[in-house]
Amino acid sequence: MEFLNQLMAVEMGQGLAGIGAGIAAVGAGLGVGRIGGSALEGMARQPEASGDLRASMIVAAALVEGVALFAVIVCLLVALG
Amino acid sequence: MSLSVAAFAQHGGHETVSAAVEPQAQETAIHADSSVVAHADTTAAHEEEEGFSIGTMIMHHISDAHQIHLGGSLYIPLPVILWHEGHLEVFSSSNFYEVNEHGELDYKPYKGFENHHEQIVYVGEHTEEVAGHDAHAGHEAHGVKVLDFSITKSVFGLLLVIVILVIMFRAIAKKYTSRPGQAPSGFQNMIEPFILFVRDDIAVPSIGKKKAERYTPFLLTVFFFIWMCNMLGLVPFLGGFNITGTLSVTLVLAGIVFIITSVSGNKHYWGHIFWPPGVPLPIKFILVPIEFMSVFIKPAVLMIRLTANITAGHIIILAFVGLALMFGQDSAVAGYGVGVGSVLFMIFMYFIELLVAFLQAYVFTLLAALYFGDATQEHHHEEHEHEHEMQSAH
Numbered sequence: 001m002e003f004l005n006q007l008m009a010v011e012m013g014q015g016l017a018g019i020g021a022g023i024a025a026v027g028a029g030l031g032v033g034r035i036g037g038s039a040l041e042g043m044a045r046q047p048e049a050s051g052d053l054r055a056s057m058i059v060a061a062a063l064v065e066g067v068a069l070f071a072v073i074v075c076l077l078v079a080l081g
Numbered sequence: 082m083s084l085s086v087a088a089f090a091q092h093g094g095h096e097t098v099s100a101a102v103e104p105q106a107q108e109t110a111i112h113a114d115s116s117v118v119a120h121a122d123t124t125a126a127h128e129e130e131e132g133f134s135i136g137t138m139i140m141h142h143i144s145d146a147h148q149i150h151l152g153g154s155l156y157i158p159l160p161v162i163l164w165h166e167g168h169l170e171v172f173s174s175s176n177f178y179e180v181n182e183h184g185e186l187d188y189k190p191y192k193g194f195e196n197h198h199e200q201i202v203y204v205g206e207h208t209e210e211v212a213g214h215d216a217h218a219g220h221e222a223h224g225v226k227v228l229d230f231s232i233t234k235s236v237f238g239l240l241l242v243i244v245i246l247v248i249m250f251r252a253i254a255k256k257y258t259s260r261p262g263q264a265p266s267g268f269q270n271m272i273e274p275f276i277l278f279v280r281d282d283i284a285v286p287s288i289g290k291k292k293a294e295r296y297t298p299f300l301l302t303v304f305f306f307i308w309m310c311n312m313l314g315l316v317p318f319l320g321g322f323n324i325t326g327t328l329s330v331t332l333v334l335a336g337i338v339f340i341i342t343s344v345s346g347n348k349h350y351w352g353h354i355f356w357p358p359g360v361p362l363p364i365k366f367i368l369v370p371i372e373f374m375s376v377f378i379k380p381a382v383l384m385i386r387l388t389a390n391i392t393a394g395h396i397i398i399l400a401f402v403g404l405a406l407m408f409g410q411d412s413a414v415a416g417y418g419v420g421v422g423s424v425l426f427m428i429f430m431y432f433i434e435l436l437v438a439f440l441q442a443y444v445f446t447l448l449a450a451l452y453f454g455d456a457t458q459e460h461h462h463e464e465h466e467h468e469h470e471m472q473s474a475h
Contacts (some may be wrong), residue, residue: 062444067387073389080140 017079021072028068032061105125118403119414133410135403142321142399143392145235146199149320154180157320158236163194164228171193174231194227203227235330238322240311250305279304279446288452288457296453303334304446311391311438315431325441326392328384335384338449343376344454347367353458383448394434410421 039057043050083191128338149157161370176191188196192207203225233242249268265273279301284293310324324330352358354372357365409416 003349009186059447062386062440064388066309066382066444069389069393070382070385072393073385080136 014079017075024068024075027044028065035060035064038053058076084099092139102320119233119467133406135407138403139396139399140406143323143326144199145233145327147196147231147233149234151320152318159232162230163201164230168381201227201229218374234322235324235327238313242306242313246305246309258304276301283447283450289456291456292457296450298447300450302444303449307387307440307445308442311441314395315434321347322393324397328388331384331387338383338452339380342456346378349458349460350456379452383445387441388443390437394437395431398427398434401430
């Protein structure tokens with residue numbers, strides 16, 4: 001019951017910010033998943049290159065996550081003020 | 082009682098709600114950095130008198146503060162340095178608060194200054210309206226903003242990192258000069274792989290062997306500084322530093338990268354921005370504004386990427402801790418049960434955060450090196466340039 005009260009007391013702006021953060025998580029998951037998938041595929045085709053591929057994968061994942069976290073920051077700002 | 086408070090919040094009756102939660106709002110030590118005001122959060126989350134509000138706890142641990150909270154009732158006050166109406170005021174921040182029996186801070190005014198959510202305003206000596214300020218009007222309600230040059234928690238952390246880095250690297254440099262040509266030993270042995278990593282895997286491939294030496298000192302500094310600041314933020318129980326998670330620090334770092342890039346940009350760099358070669362004329366109209374904006378957007382994204390990654394990591398760890406406390410509020414058994422799981426998850430997240438601390442330093446340094454390499458690019462033929470980019474891009 002307390003939980004339901006807590007849910008009801010959330011304003012719409014904050015609720016939408018929560019949805020926005022969820023969509024940002026979907027974007028991050030899709031992006032990094034694709035990167036990981038193609039990196040693994042490349043490593044399977046050519047195991048000698050796996051060192052290079054691993055480094056590139058990590059860098060690309062960090063860049064993509066940067067964009068997703070930008071959306072998270074915006075949602076945080078909306079939710080808290 | 083919880084139902085009625087929720088009903089007030091839904092009606093948006095700010096006056097009644099703020100009067101009810103005002104005493105808690107001051108007692109639970111809400112800290113908000115820059116202009117983020119956590120009031121809506123507290124009014125929604127406070128059902129009972131001394132409830133645990135996870136949002137408040139998280140904001141308290143992420144934001145900057147004028148004192149270091151070591152845990153429980155132990156606070157280290159830091160100097161407050163204010164510039165107000167032409168003169169300097171220096172005093173200890175312990176004048177602004179008293180520790181109450183819950184280990185939280187009761188704020189009080191001092192010499193006409195007040196500490197509203199860790200922002201200091203000047204309200205004058207003869208005001209009696211201190212406790213009655215409207216919770217939603219923010220810190221501008223009654224006070225004039227003063228120029229705050231205090232040693233806050235983040236500034237203290239910055240100075241600590243600077244001291245650690247200076248001591249560490251002076252010792253290592255002395256080892257290099259006193260034992261030339263010998264195998265590295267001790268601390269030098271531990272740090273040398275990272276120094277070589279920054280020089281050989283970040284600076285030289287991006288900037289080119291000839292010019293990398295000009296920029297390597299800056300890249301090394303920025304790499305170790307960001308890494309050390311990130312690691313300091315991960316140390317538990319030591320007051321929760323969040324240095325690189327504040328936009329001000331990363332703004333300065335990204336600003337320095339922007340300045341270096343622009344100053345060392347040669348005519349090929351600016352030429353490629355304003356008159357890209359090999360591009361048909363209609364597309365130039367679209368491309369040139371985009372390229373010009375990207376000059377400013379690239380450092381801005383550097384700034385946001387670092388801040389967001391570090392802050393998000395802290396929030397996740399704090400959320401796991403707060404989850405156990407939140408469930409423990411209702412029943413002790415639920416608290417312990419959830420606590421076990423959440424501590425395990427938190428340890429897992431800690432490992433990821435250690436990786437992220439290094440990774441974000443690496444990505445920042447790598448991108449800075451790439452921008453410097455871009456700025457000092459030589460003139461290549463079209464296909465030669467394409468090949469060079471493919472080789473140096475990671």
